[in-house]
Amino acid sequence: MYVIVVGGGKVGQYLMKRLLAEGREALLIEKSASAAGELRQLFGDAVLTGDGCEAATQREAGFQRADVVAAVTGEDEDNLVVCQMAANSWGVQRTIARVNDPSHTWLFREVGISGTVSATDVLYNLIEQEISVGQVIPLGALKMGNIEVVEATLTHRSPSVGKRVRDLALPPKSNIVWILRNDEGMLVDGDTVLQTGDLLVALVQTEHEALLRQIL
């Protein structure tokens, strides 16, 4: 798999590090000659100096055989053009854009860019989850099955405190898998009685997360 990253700022650098560490073929395109010089110290020949929006640079970088093009500069308009050119001129199947202003995300989707990543959106969603969910925090979404790993800390007001796990009407296909109690981890079975202060880790289908929150 050949991945081309456009934009050698912090995001581009960390992305390159990960890609190369995983043994993938990757190329980083950076417009500023001085920045590209510094990046070459880190990534050697996997750095190309040039404007990733220009056809000549794209040809030299080998857009025609790229599997993924990721545009991660600090400018939305540059990321948009890189991805549109990659898809339309070179037939790149997967294009990913960093979107700096979340109000632009719709346009990237509208013109068919396969993935968008907005740091602002991600952070906002995390903050919003903290606010709306209270004591239940999604730890991560397992992509394939819409299963979420959630963490919940029980307080004296939690309706589940004092109950056995088997007596809780948990949502279908959800499971409390682990409890941290008094700094000690324990596996859970039906007879485990929940206590105030327990930190639970549970698996739940995304659509049932709210229900689980009510029950706990």
Add this chain to the structure above:
Amino acid sequence: MRVIIFGCGRTGAALAKRLARLKHEVVVIERDPQMLGRLGQDHGCTIIVGNGLDDDILERAGIRSADCFIASTRGDNSNLMAAQIARARYSVPRICAKVNDPERAREYQKLGVFCITPNLLTAGMMKSWIVEEPFASIETYNVLEGGEL
């Protein structure tokens, strides 16, 4: 006609003044207030200082009722993005982007964004003048010729 011009550089300012003189309703969006001096006095245009990629600025400019949107900043990519926003979100009937890079312009023409490439236009008109042929249409000048970059 109600025309919105994003970018008050030499091209945008000259266009704004010409259209305003013909009594069209012209709104100029420009990020840098210093650039607005190009319009001179009594230009008759409405001025909005801000970024033409922002929805609130575009709405303040009255984009929902605009007949034409011209993106003429110095940045090809800003122009292409703004023109696509005007078309996709606000369904402006006529959009035009100034794009200096001929290859980029060619790709976006294929996507239905009307692009004007000043250097091709200028070169084409100069050539017409030199060989003493009649001046041709924008479309004639606005294309790359074989192998040219």
